[in-house]
Amino acid sequence: MAQKNKNDVTKERLLNEAEGLFAQKGYDAVSVREITKAANCNLAAVNYHFGNKQNLYLEVFRARWVPRAGLLQEHFRKSLAAQGSPSPTAVAKALAEAFLVGPLSDEERHRHHQLIVRELGQPTEAFELVADQVMRPFFKELADMLRPVMPEGLGEKRLMLNILSIFGMVLYFNFARAAVTRIAGYEYDTAFKARLVEHIVEFSLKGLGGAEKEEMR
Amino acid sequence: MAQKNKNDVTKERLLNEAEGLFAQKGYDAVSVREITKAANCNLAAVNYHFGNKQNLYLEVFRARWVPRAGLLQEHFRKSLAAQGSPSPTAVAKALAEAFLVGPLSDEERHRHHQLIVRELGQPTEAFELVADQVMRPFFKELADMLRPVMPEGLGEKRLMLNILSIFGMVLYFNFARAAVTRIAGYEYDTAFKARLVEHIVEFSLKGLGGAEKEEMR
């Protein structure tokens, strides 16, 4: 923190390139050689800065993924606060907007979701990290927020299923972008993303019991 | 086809083991050595029967994934036909049931979805195969089926988004099983899968415009 010399810069570049490559190809398909070449530094740099490849992967989550998830949550909370009371509709809209448009660039968002989807399908140590520091706290926050405004007698299980489902939708449309484009021909431009947000909100409303009068901003 | 000697048996075993391993770990994380060992045959067998590793992977889709997708569609069509008119509710229910309970064993279903999710996130030649032979035709069939019974003025784009979304939900709850269990504590037993089917149907109804009177079986 005190010194800001070449060391830190190399480390940062390694983290950036590693994240991009791990997201794009998965852990095993990426070699340390590829990462160091992309980061324009020496092969030995990964071992010097991170000990080994595994730990570089973990550090990508610690130093990049978790903070970025914090950014997304912050964006969500602000846009929700701007809407007054947290109705199911408002929550769904703020969530979908934060995660599909939000504060991240297209590339950053895609990286972010590719990384977590790989972990969802095949959890490693990185998943535990993310589950503890991001998912469980955030899901609890959402549950506490939604519980009072949900239909009576919905139950904790159904509540959690609904929260999981919204995230499922958001993840799916982000990570399967290439496939959706090839199958349905949709380009992920601004207009389509806006439409997607609307779609996900609508799609989620029934589950969230948000059939009450629709309200916008 | 004429001869059913050791040759065919080895080939079948290779396909089975390869499918399981590719689904579980992904293409790059699996070695030919690992596959042949699991199939209890010689290292050279992969090259003899399939030419190379890449082609074995493709053959897994051609000889296993596509036929199994056919089974699922068949199950879907039968259970839909048993319900009379194809209302949005009936379609959603038949789909969710076929893909979450349906004719496959838990392990087979998991394999099936793991494989396709990897391809959705990072399409290879196998994705083109599946898109041409399975996805595009089936999505078209569903669209033709739903178009007449959907709300007026929904539009082709929204129709396709809704179809994609149901598949997204189904895929998500199948492939992220390990993560869902760790985060929410749900075991994927029979009761939970039945609940999941109900949940997905409900969750999808608004999007499908199925707010009409609910009908079952």
Place this chain on the structure above:
DNA sequence: GTCTATAGCAGGATAGAC
């Protein structure tokens, strides 16, 4: 902190015996 050089091993693929 960064580099070169290299150890040491695992990977895909093939040749050729049986």
Place this chain on the structure above:
DNA sequence: GTCTATCCTGCTATAGAC
């Protein structure tokens, strides 16, 4: 068709010079 033996490439990781 199946096997063993082997080639060669590419991998992670480290030692040691600068």
